[in-house]
Amino acid sequence: MSAGINGAAHALDPESAAAIVLRETKADIALAERPIPQLLALKAGASRLAIPVRQGFIDRSTVIDELLEQAESTGLLARTSEDAVIRAIADALDNPEEPPPAVLMPREYGPVLTAPAVDFGIQHVPLSIAEWQARKLDQPDPLMGDWLTTTSRVLLIAGTGLGKTNFAMAIGMAAASGQGFLHWRGRRPAKVLYIDGEMSRRLLRQRIADAVERLGEVPAGFFAFSHEDVEAFAPLNTPAGRACVEALIQRIGGINLVIFDSIMCLTTGDMKDEESWQQTLPWARSLTRRGIGQIWVHHTGHDETRGYGTKTREWQMDTVVVLEAVRRDDTDVSFCLDFRKARERSPATRLDFQQARVALVDDRWTFEAAEARRPAKVSPLGGKFLDALRNAMAGDERVNLRGQPAVSTDVWRAECVTLGLIDPGAKAHSARTLFAKHRRELVSANLVACEGDLTWPL
Known part of the structure; x- marks a missing residue:
C-alpha cells in the first residue's frame, strides 16, 4: 500500500x-x-x-x-x-x-x-506539456450535433411565454430518438429524463403529446417527471430533492441527459443570491462525472437579454444559450437562438453554435441560420426526397417567399408520390411519418431550408 x-x-x-x-x-x-x-x-x-x-x-x-x-x-x-x-x-x-x-x-x-x-494525491497528476500531450482521455459522447454531449452543462435562458419548455422538450425527444433537430444532426438514441417543476400534470401530458406528434414517433428513451407526483417534492438544493432525482435515475436504469425545467421552480431561495446555486453545484458536477449531460432551463427578469439573478450560475456551465423574442404575425413561439458561451466551440464545430432564428409555425419547428453551413451526407432515400423537391421547384406551383422561390409541403409530397417514394395507398400516418423523417434529415444536413409550410433546396 x-x-x-x-x-x-x-x-x-x-x-x-x-x-x-x-x-x-x-x-x-x-x-x-x-x-x-x-x-x-x-x-x-x-x-x-x-x-x-x-x-x-x-x-x-x-x-x-x-x-x-x-x-x-x-x-x-x-x-x-x-x-x-x-x-x-x-x-x-x-x-x-x-x-x-x-x-x-x-x-x-x-x-x-x-x-x-496536505497531499491530495497530486504526486502523479499531469503538469508538464509533455505529460498532457501523452495523456489519454475519453472523447466526448455526443447526443446532438457537436454542441450537446453526455458531459455538457447547458444553461438555457428565455423569457416567460417564449416557448422554452416546448423547445427544451423538443431537444430532449430528438436526443432520445437519435433524430436531428433544427440544424443539428442526430447521433444515437439516448436516455433522457425531463424534470418539470412548473406545470400541472395535465399540461405536462399535453406538452408531451404535442412533442411526440411533431417528432413523428414515440421515443422509448424519453422519460418525464412531474413535481406534482411526489407530495412535498423537495428543492434540488436540498439533500432530499437530489435524492429523489437519484432515485428516478436508478429506477430508469441510468440516463444520458437530464433537463431541469426550471431553476426557479426546482430550487428554493433568493435567485439573486449565490447560495441556492452553490448548494446545487457539487451535485451538478457529480452528474457530469457520471456522464450525464444537463440542460438547466432558466427565466429572464425585466432584462430579457440575461438570466434572472446571480451571474455565477454561468461560471460552471459549458454552454449558455439565450432565446430572445422575434416578433412574427403567424406564431407566438419565435426567437433568436444565441450561444453566449460555448466552451466546446472550435473552428470545426462553430457552425453548430451559430446564431439562428427559430419558430414553431403550424406545429412545425423551423429555423433560419445566420451563417452558411456545409451540407452533410444523407441516406440514399433522403437523396431521392431531395430530388423530388428539386423537381417540384422546377414546376409551375412554386411560390415567392420574400424573393426566395419555394414550394408547399403538399406540392413536394405529391412529387414524392409521383416518383414512388410514398405509397398513396398506405396508411396516412405511415406516409406522413416517412415524409417527415426525410424532411428532417435534409434540414439537419443543411440541404433544404423551411419556413412554415414552405421549403426550398439550398
Whole structure:
C-alpha cells in the first residue's frame, strides 16, 4: 500500500477525508459541552471544510444540515438560536480562518497539518506539456450535433411565454430518438429524463403529446417527471430533492441527459443570491462525472437579454444559450437562438453554435441560420426526397417567399408520390411519418431550408 501523509499507509481521497473531518467536527462539538466552546468548535470545523466545499468534494448543504443536527443533539440549539448557528456555519464556510486549520487532513491520520503540507494525491497528476500531450482521455459522447454531449452543462435562458419548455422538450425527444433537430444532426438514441417543476400534470401530458406528434414517433428513451407526483417534492438544493432525482435515475436504469425545467421552480431561495446555486453545484458536477449531460432551463427578469439573478450560475456551465423574442404575425413561439458561451466551440464545430432564428409555425419547428453551413451526407432515400423537391421547384406551383422561390409541403409530397417514394395507398400516418423523417434529415444536413409550410433546396 502506498504511503500517505507523514508516511502513514493510507491513500485517502478528498471526498473520504472531508467526510472524516465532518465526523471529527461533530465529535468536537459534543466534547466542548458549554455553548461558547461548542460554537467555536463548530466554526473551526466549518473552516476546515471550506476548501473541500468550494472544490465540490462535499456538499455545502450537507455540512450545514449535519452540523445543525449535531448542534441540536448536544443542546447548543437550546442555548443559542438556530439562526445564529446557521450564520456561524455559513460565515466560517465563506470566510475560513487564515491559515485554515488542518484544511482537509483528518487528525486520525496524523498531526494537524496546514494547507501546504496536505497531499491530495497530486504526486502523479499531469503538469508538464509533455505529460498532457501523452495523456489519454475519453472523447466526448455526443447526443446532438457537436454542441450537446453526455458531459455538457447547458444553461438555457428565455423569457416567460417564449416557448422554452416546448423547445427544451423538443431537444430532449430528438436526443432520445437519435433524430436531428433544427440544424443539428442526430447521433444515437439516448436516455433522457425531463424534470418539470412548473406545470400541472395535465399540461405536462399535453406538452408531451404535442412533442411526440411533431417528432413523428414515440421515443422509448424519453422519460418525464412531474413535481406534482411526489407530495412535498423537495428543492434540488436540498439533500432530499437530489435524492429523489437519484432515485428516478436508478429506477430508469441510468440516463444520458437530464433537463431541469426550471431553476426557479426546482430550487428554493433568493435567485439573486449565490447560495441556492452553490448548494446545487457539487451535485451538478457529480452528474457530469457520471456522464450525464444537463440542460438547466432558466427565466429572464425585466432584462430579457440575461438570466434572472446571480451571474455565477454561468461560471460552471459549458454552454449558455439565450432565446430572445422575434416578433412574427403567424406564431407566438419565435426567437433568436444565441450561444453566449460555448466552451466546446472550435473552428470545426462553430457552425453548430451559430446564431439562428427559430419558430414553431403550424406545429412545425423551423429555423433560419445566420451563417452558411456545409451540407452533410444523407441516406440514399433522403437523396431521392431531395430530388423530388428539386423537381417540384422546377414546376409551375412554386411560390415567392420574400424573393426566395419555394414550394408547399403538399406540392413536394405529391412529387414524392409521383416518383414512388410514398405509397398513396398506405396508411396516412405511415406516409406522413416517412415524409417527415426525410424532411428532417435534409434540414439537419443543411440541404433544404423551411419556413412554415414552405421549403426550398439550398
